[in-house]
Every structure is written in structure tokens, then in C-alpha cells.
Amino acid sequence: MSGLSEPQTVRAPAEDTMFGPALRGWLAFMVLAIGWSVSRYYVGVANLEANGNPGWDTWLWWVPEIMVVVGILGLFILVVSLEASNHSRIANLANPTPFMRMSGEILPRLALVTALLIAAGLAMSFRAPPDDLQGQAARIMFIHVPAAWLSMACYTLTAISSAGYLIWRHPLADVSAKAAVPIGATFTLLALLTGSLWGKPMWGAYWVWDARLTSVLILFFLYLGLIALRQAIDDPGRAGRAAAILSLLGAVNIPIIKFSVNWWNTLHQPASVIRAGGPTIHPALLIPLLVMAFAFTLLFVALHMKAMRAEILRRRCEAMIAIHVRGGGEAANV
């Protein structure tokens, strides 16, 4: 892709900056926070079972969870602040070469923290007490709800990236939109499958045509349509623009999914975590759910970064081949 050009500036190797040591410090902080969070949760559930007083009614209990959230936010602040101090322009991050360098530094640490957080979330999920009404089947929630959240978040990212591509013609925005779609489709399929498996024991049916389920099924078809559209058009520029327009049109489905349980009389339960008045879920179930949600979010960030790297390299290959076929008088501008 001739559009994947970047300014030819001389950069210091990453290890010459504070980035390497800062990332190692971040990794140690996250390992400490995750380990502390899991051990505190096990103590809390044991207290709950022994004397009915888990101890998580004071804010001090939530310090390790707050540390996990601060750590995740801190990674993004670290990347932006170091990049800004090194190169004076945050916008450099939106060019392919700095993106490849930064993501190459971040990904191994991010993958490790994601794996730890998923392990912690699973350990909490299977230690959580059964729900009073739904019994053990409520454990499906720890997979279903994060997958459903990410199905919508991933589509929102696709739509924002598509808008960025249509308005500014920034090639990395198109790379971001294209890379997010297969990941979003998979999380949507997982939400549909686990929802169906949760629905059978609770509702007596694998599927009902209520507004929430139907709108999520439409989201899945939108993802498949975006994949098919890119496959159907040979010219990458035209394919990118067509997919961007379709993804922006489809974005209307996101608020419909979110508010479907309020606007229509659905069998699916209304919002119970992100709602006015606070969550209605007991902390014993809410803590593993939030940990799994953060774990899935980090997993999505890592997968998206990796898929973007593959797409940038693929476009570089295509551009080199195209220029070679045209006569080899010019090198690829990627």
C-alpha cells in the first residue's frame, strides 16, 4: 500500500529510552496486584462461608483491584508520555514504523499479564459461590458477559477506526478496522454460544427471538458482512472505503443492543453491572466478573495489536511486489 508511508526520522533504539525499564516495572506491579487480588478473594470467600462476613464492605478491601485498573490505565499513559517525550509528537504513534516498534516492545509483557489475569479470573470464577437463584449455571456469566461486552466494544472500535479512515484517509485506521473485525466476530459468536448454553437451563430454550438476542445476531452478521465485503473487492482502497461505510451504518446497532432490554420487553435480563444506582450483583460474583472482563479486554488489545502488525507487514509485501511488477524502478513506499 503506497499509503503506508511514514516520515524518515532517526530514532533511538527502544532500550536507550526509559521504555524498557518502565515496562519491566509495570510488569512487576501488575503481577503483584493480580496475585494480591486472587489471594484476597479466596480469603473473602472463605470468610463468607465461615461466618458470613467476607470483609469486602470497606474500600480498603478493593485496593488490589484498584491497582489492577490503575496498572492497565498506567500502561497507556506510559506509552503516550514516553513517546511524547522521546519524539515530541504523540501523533508519531499513528505511523506504522513507530507502531511496529512500540507494539513489539509492549506485546510480550502484555501477553504475560493477560495470561496471568485470565488465570486469576478462572481461579476466582471456579471459587465463586453458586448464585442463589441460578445455582452453578451462573458461572457461564464469567465467560458470556465479557465476550458480549467485547463484541460491542470491538465493533465500536471498528466504527471509530472506519470514521478515521474516511475522514483523514489514515491508512493505519484502515488497518485497525480490518484487524478488529475477525476478533469481534469471534467474541460475538462466543457470546451467542454461551448465552444459548446459559439460556437452556434458565429459560428452557436455547434461543428466543427477543430484542437483545436478535440484535446481537445481527451484529454477528454485520461482522461476517464486513469480512465478505473486503474479500469481494480486489482493490484494497475501494474495499477499505466500502467496509468503512458499512461499519459506520452498522454502528446504529450498538445502542440498540445496549438499550434493547430497556426499550422492549425481553426475556434477557436488564443491565446488572453498568447501570444507574450501581451493580446489582453480589461482590462474590462481581469481583471475578470484573477480573474476567479486564482479562478479556487486555486479550483483545493484544490480539488487535498482533493482527495489526500482520496486516502492516502484509501491505508492505503487497506494495513491494506491486512496485517490482511495475518495473522495479521505484521502491515500496511503506
Place this chain on the structure above:
Amino acid sequence: MFDLGPNAGFIWISYGAAVLLIGGLIVWAWAGEREQQQRLAGLERRGLRRRSSQQEL
């Protein structure tokens, strides 16, 4: 801890589906970059260059 009651099948299939789908995504993402890196290296071995590489030479 692992006595999941009468709905154990639904729970295990849900977690199994998550392992399969997420595992597939991880393999797809990692194999995708590896494949393109090998392709790029192959092209460079055949003498094809990016503009930035020519400027460095």
C-alpha cells in the same frame, strides 16, 4: 469446587467453547504475523526493497 450440579454439561461446554475460540484467535493472530514476516524476508532475499531501506543504503 468442581461439583457443578445438574447443569455441569452446559458450564463445561461453555468454557470449552471459550478455550477453542480464543485459542483459535491466538493461533490466527500469532501465525498471521509470523507468516508475513517470513514472506517479507523472502521478498528481501530476492532483492525487493522498501524505499526506506534504499535510503538507508
